[in-house]
Amino acid sequence: MPLTPETLPRHELVGLDCEVVSASNPDVVGISGTVVMETTQMLTLEGADRVWHVPKDSATFAFDLSTETVLVDGDRLVARPARRTENTGDSLWR
Amino acid sequence: MRREVPDPFPLVKQLQGGIFWLFTKFPNYDLTSASSFGRHFPDADTVPPMTDEATIARERIERLQSLAREAVQAGNEERARSYVRRARRVAERHRLRLPRSFERSTCDACDTYLLHGHNARSRTQSGHVVITCDCGSQSRYPYD
Ligand SMILES: [Zn+2]
Secondary structure, eight states: OOSOTTTGGGSOOTTOEEEEEEESSGGGTTOEEEEEEEOSSEEEEEOSSOEEEEESTTEEEEEEOSSOEEEEEGGGGOSOGGGTTOOTTOOTTO | OOOOOOOSOHHHHHHHHHHHHHHHHOTTOOSSOGGGGOOOSOOGGGSOOOOOHHHHHHHHHHHHHHHHHHHHHTTOHHHHHHHHHHHHHHHHHTTOOOOHHHHHTBOTTTOOBOOBTTTEEEEEETTEEEEEETTSOEEEEEOO
């Protein structure tokens, strides 16, 4: 089960190329770079000349996979990085 | 003098009696299963299939290992440390054993990724190899 659009929100984001498509803060829209660090609330993107810290919440990210681009709502990524992979506790019925 | 003690929970008894009555009336009716009270769940078609989280966790560990190696090669050792710590944490959460190559190429003391020529010295001795990290801690493993 390699990195696919379905598994992306559970997979490792560090190392992927990413662009901020929309956000509540207009200043961060359009930022693109490689994800170098992840915290519960933030993604750290490294561009050509600087590093940005973008809040996951209230932003939409476009991740470049080798074959396609995946749009992910930032709300789905708000979790402790090591716990994002776990299935426990994200039943759709609650 | 004796007095009748009033029943503090008359309603409970009535309810219990009612449920008992239900059982006697419909002995095959399954009261414990939620499904017998109607559908509580959305359509199974709308629910994405559960992915095998252990597989994803193993892939994450592999990716973080190669990312840590690249970070050390690029001279960004602090970033490599955070990747190694993240990989260890993922393995811990999913009760996975770390690959042997991961165990041998990371420092137990400072969590950096050990790369010969960058931040580690390797010396062969009789029967085993000694790896010395730049932080000073040593680890040994046998020839195999
Ligand atoms: Zn060390």
